[in-house]
Amino acid sequence: MSQTARFQSFEDPSHREGAARIAALRAAMARRGFAGFVVPRADEHQSEYVPANAERLAWLTGFTGSAGTAVVLADKAALVVDGRYTLQAAEQVDTGLVTPVPLAETSVEAWIEANLPAGGVLAYDPWLHTPDGLARLERAATAAGGRVEPTALNLVDLVWIDRPAAPRAPVVPHPESLAGEAASMKLGRVREALAKARLDALVVSDPHNLAWAFNLRGGDVAHTPLPLGYAVIPRQGAPRLFLDAGKVTDEAAQALDGLAERDEPGALPAALDGLGAAKARVRVDAATGAVALGRRITAAGGTLDVGPDPITAMKAVKNAAEIAGARAAHLRDGAAVTRFLAWLAREAPGGAVSEIDAVVRLEAFRAESNSLREISFPTISGSGPNGAIVHYRVTRGTDRRVRLSELFLIDSGAQYGDGTTDITRTVAVGPPSPEMRDRFTRVLKGHIAIATAVFPRGTTGAQIDAFARRPLWEAGLDFDHGTGHGVGAFLSVHEGPQRIAKTGTVALQPGMIVSNEPGYYKTHAFGIRIENLVLVEERHITGAERPMLGFETLTLAPIDLALVVPELLSPDETAWLDAYHARVRGALSDLVDPQTRDWLIAATRPVASFAQGPSQLPAV
Numbered sequence: 001m002s003q004t005a006r007f008q009s010f011e012d013p014s015h016r017e018g019a020a021r022i023a024a025l026r027a028a029m030a031r032r033g034f035a036g037f038v039v040p041r042a043d044e045h046q047s048e049y050v051p052a053n054a055e056r057l058a059w060l061t062g063f064t065g066s067a068g069t070a071v072v073l074a075d076k077a078a079l080v081v082d083g084r085y086t087l088q089a090a091e092q093v094d095t096g097l098v099t100p101v102p103l104a105e106t107s108v109e110a111w112i113e114a115n116l117p118a119g120g121v122l123a124y125d126p127w128l129h130t131p132d133g134l135a136r137l138e139r140a141a142t143a144a145g146g147r148v149e150p151t152a153l154n155l156v157d158l159v160w161i162d163r164p165a166a167p168r169a170p171v172v173p174h175p176e177s178l179a180g181e182a183a184s185m186k187l188g189r190v191r192e193a194l195a196k197a198r199l200d201a202l203v204v205s206d207p208h209n210l211a212w213a214f215n216l217r218g219g220d221v222a223h224t225p226l227p228l229g230y231a232v233i234p235r236q237g238a239p240r241l242f243l244d245a246g247k248v249t250d251e252a253a254q255a256l257d258g259l260a261e262r263d264e265p266g267a268l269p270a271a272l273d274g275l276g277a278a279k280a281r282v283r284v285d286a287a288t289g290a291v292a293l294g295r296r297i298t299a300a301g302g303t304l305d306v307g308p309d310p311i312t313a314m315k316a317v318k319n320a321a322e323i324a325g326a327r328a329a330h331l332r333d334g335a336a337v338t339r340f341l342a343w344l345a346r347e348a349p350g351g352a353v354s355e356i357d358a359v360v361r362l363e364a365f366r367a368e369s370n371s372l373r374e375i376s377f378p379t380i381s382g383s384g385p386n387g388a389i390v391h392y393r394v395t396r397g398t399d400r401r402v403r404l405s406e407l408f409l410i411d412s413g414a415q416y417g418d419g420t421t422d423i424t425r426t427v428a429v430g431p432p433s434p435e436m437r438d439r440f441t442r443v444l445k446g447h448i449a450i451a452t453a454v455f456p457r458g459t460t461g462a463q464i465d466a467f468a469r470r471p472l473w474e475a476g477l478d479f480d481h482g483t484g485h486g487v488g489a490f491l492s493v494h495e496g497p498q499r500i501a502k503t504g505t506v507a508l509q510p511g512m513i514v515s516n517e518p519g520y521y522k523t524h525a526f527g528i529r530i531e532n533l534v535l536v537e538e539r540h541i542t543g544a545e546r547p548m549l550g551f552e553t554l555t556l557a558p559i560d561l562a563l564v565v566p567e568l569l570s571p572d573e574t575a576w577l578d579a580y581h582a583r584v585r586g587a588l589s590d591l592v593d594p595q596t597r598d599w600l601i602a603a604t605r606p607v608a609s610f611a612q613g614p615s616q617l618p619a620v
Contacts (some may be wrong), residue, residue, distance in 0.1 A: 005360045006367070007222075007375045010396050018094045021060055024159035025072055035120030035146065036112075037155050038137065039070040044127045045207050045228065046288040048494055049221040049377075052164040056156040059163075062092045065391060069108045070098065071122075073115060080108045083480030084390040087523070091398075104480070109140035118145035126150040126292040131284075131306050134291050150291070169219030171227040171247045173255040176215065178418055178490065180321030183215040183259055186314070187239060193310035194235040200280035202309065203272070203297075204231035206288040208492050209311035214241065214260065216252060217490065223377050224492050225415060230268050231260070232275070242268045269296055276300020285309035287496070308497070315488070316498055317511035322419075322489040323535065326513060326554055329419025330533065334556030334584070335591035336365040336414075337423055341558060342592075342599035348402045348429045355381040355394040358402070358410060366414050376413035376420050376493035383408050387426070387527030390481055390519070404430035407526040407563075413493050422493050422515055424531035427560045438475075439520045440528050440563035445471035446518040447530045448573045450483065450500065450551070451580075454539050457547045461504025461514070468500070468518040477520055484514040487533055508549060512536045516551070530559060556584045558603040566607050574607045581605075 029037055041063075043054035048066050057079075058064050060072075065085040071078050081089045082103045089100040101111060116122055122141045129137070134148070141148045157163060176182055190213060194202055204210050207226040211217055218227030229243040239260040248262065256262060263271070272293065275282050281303040284294050294304040318326065340362045347353045359379045366372045382392045383402045387409035392398075402408050406429055413422035426440065446468035453464050461484065468483040482501030485494050497506040500514055508514070517531035532555035539550040558581060566574065581604035589597050 005363050007363060008359055008378055010356050010359075010394060010399070018060075018062060018097055021159065022072060022077065022097055025060065025155055026074060028155045028158050029072070029074070029123065032123070032151075032155075033121060034123040034149070034155075035117055036071055036073040036122045037151075038108075038122065038124045038129075039072065039156060040128050040133075041066065041068045042128045043228075044290055045205055046130065046290075047207065047221060047224075047226070047228075048492065049223050051167045051221050051228065053166050056154070056160070059160055060156060061098050062094065063089050064092060064393060065089065071108060071112055071115075073117075073120075076115060078111050078115070080106065080111060087389045088391060088393070109136045112137065112140040113143045116141055116144040116146045120144070120146040122146060122148045123151050123155065124148055125154040126295065127290045128154070129291050130286060130289060131291055131294060132286060166244075167220040167228065168244055168247050169227070170249050171216055171218045171243060171252045172249050173252050174211070174215045174217045174490070178321060178325055179215045180319035183213065183255075186213050186215075186311075187233065187259070189314060190233050190310060191235055194233070194283070197283070197305075197307075197310075198281065199235065199283045199305060200278075201232055201234045201275055202283045202311075203285070203289060203293055204233060204309065204311065205285050205290065205293060206309060206312070208488065208495070209285075209309055209315060210241075211491060212315045213311050214239075214256065216255075218247065220247075223374055223415070225373065225490060229265060232271055240271060242271070272296040272302075273300040276302035278302070281305055283307055283309070285312075287312070312497055315491070316486055316495065317509055318489055318513060318535075319511070323511065325418030325489060326420075326533075326535070329414070329416040329421055330554045330556055331587060331591070332369050332371060332416065333366065333414050333421040333423070335588050336369060337362070337412075337425070337557040338584075338588050338600055339365045339592055339596050341425065341427065341603070342596040344402075344408070344427065345599060345603075348408065349404060351401055351403065353402045354399050355383050355386065355402070356396070356399045358408070359394065359412075362410065362412055369416075371416045372414055373417060373490075374415040376415050376422060380409065380411035380424075382410075382527055384526060385524045388521040388523050388525060389527070390521060402429050405433070406430070407432065407436055407528065409527045409529060411529060411531065415490060415493075417490055420488055420490055420493050421555070422487060422531065422533055423555050423557060424517055424519075424529040425557060425560065426528045426530065426563070428562045432563055436526060436528075437563050437565050438568070439477070439522070440530075440560075441565040441568045442471040442475060442477070443518050443520050443528050443530055444559065444564065444577070445569065445573060446483075447516055447532070448576050450516045450518070451532070451534065451553055452550075452572075452576055454541070454548055454550045455508075457509075457549060458507050459549070460507050461498060461500035462502055465500050465502055465504060468516075472518070472520060479519045479521060481519070483518055484516050484534075487513045487515060489513075508536045510536050510538050510549060513554070516553075531555070553580065556587050558584060558600065561603065561605070561607065561610055564607060564610060566610055569607065578606050
């Protein structure tokens with residue numbers, strides 16, 4: 001079976017040069033009198049997916065996760081990662097050079113405080129840290145008896161001899177028919193927000209916000225259609241876009257004509273100086289605005305206002321066109337995923353499918369729609385124990401066959417011009433164990449609790465996160481990731497500010513899209529996650545004393561009934577699952593081939609048909 005995919009690489013990270021690279025970095029530190037250097041997994045925009053020339057953490061340590069921070073001292077180094085990447089970090093880095101540290105046990109700042117030598121200077125790149133992040137580093141270094149100092153050039157870049165060039169993917173207009181609102185109207189809303197906050201200008205440092213506000217899309221990073229660049233939007237006057245002119249297509253230039261002035265990225269510092277000289281009060285985004293931006297403004301005499309970019313909240317609430325696009329994308333994607341699940345049911349029991357085979361085949365099904373632009377993140381394809389690694393990335397070195405009596409977890413998504421998808425399904429290959437079925441059903445109960453939740457306006461994701469956890473808590477179980485994240489409209493698959501998590505402090509609003517993805521992971525054994533995307537919508541309840549909200553499930557694909565323990569479901573939960581499967585069957589039957597349709601009918605039959613005990617769905 002062919003093991004190639006258009007959008008995903010399966011190459012193993014290389015550790016062969018790890019010792020030499022860290023030694024070179026330490027030599028650069030020593031020449032400048034630095035005791036340590038901080039290497040975050042970040043670019044100048046704090047992007048989740050960074051261009052190749054910003055993959056400093058991966059180049060230095062071999063760790064390829066989307067979040068993590070290394071601190072390199074003269075005699076030791078640590079890589080701090082959250083619960084999603086604890087197992088991955090331990091497998092990818094040379095632990096003789098770098099010690100993986102779980103964030104749940106020790107923060108970056110705590111590690112610095114405990115290990116930075118007294119009097120030591122901790123260096124950092126001011127383009128890769130936000131003001132809040134820098135403040136934490138400063139407190140930690142001070143507590144250790146040292147201090148922090150910015151570098152004029154990133155020390156990793158000094159020793160990364162074959163560092164790739166900056167990306168120059170074409171910038172194209174995003175049609176208003178899909179955006180649902182003219183860029184001029186969006187910019188007008190931004191100016192109103194600036195006036196309300198008594199601000200003179202906004203520096204747009206988040207490429208997602210730049211793309212949304214100006215109705216542009218690009219390809220400078222993998223998996224998200226972003227043009228990397230900056231913008232300055234004044235309360236009065238024309239906005240200025242700072243984009244490499246060589247990236248801007250004629251169509252994009254025409255769309256921007258009369259809307260914004262365009263400059264090269266190298267002109268940004270002078271523009272910031274100009275804001276400072278004008279004594280402007282300038283908002284810089286707290287989440288993505290680099291320390292270097294604010295320092296430039298204040299050095300020139302301006303007033304820095306660090307806070308949320310107002311575009312972030314605007315972008316999170318989808319308009320009618322974006323919602324229609326999301327529904328169309330999920331219908332198309334559901335057909336592709338269902339074709340994949342039917343194929344898996346036929347092929348996996350015979351031992352013919354590897355994790356990479358599954359990734360390649362699913363991408364091929366999506367590509368056959370002729371609408372696939374990209375995958376929305378690297379597909380997580382985990383068989384057996386690999387499924388227990390929350391953000392597992394299969395490589396040729398870790399690839400394993402899908403085996404009988406194991407669970408297979410596949411978490412994937414797609415970028416279509418009209419919407420972004422993200423779906424996880426866990427399936428049994430051969431008869432599942434009672435433990436697998438119990439855990440799966442508890443995860444399903446939590447998923448249904450979110451899907452059916454009704455809550456008043458003003459409710460945050462943190463307030464409903466526990467709904468998904470209660471069935472697991474009752475058995476002394478839990479999972480170490482959020483229950484849901486925001487999703488963009490042909491933009492980021494991980495979009496803020498909304499989320500369903502213990503840290504989800506933003507109120508959910510109609511039009512927001514979030515994921516619903518509780519899970520359970522037994523280390524070295526199996527992983528379970530059930531993920532659909534849901535749309536926040538109004539709920540009209542007779543006699544309600546306040547406005548109420550709920551969720552519309554957007555994702556359409558079968559949930560493996562062979563893993564369900566019917567006796568653990570309440571009548572209402574059973575009714576939800578039967579209704580969901582009936583909807584999936586009705587929506588997708590005419591969009592798949594006859595062989596898949598037969599499998600789909602069996603896969604979505606009523607839960608009552610499983611009341612006599614588990615059985616495998618037929619491989620039709």
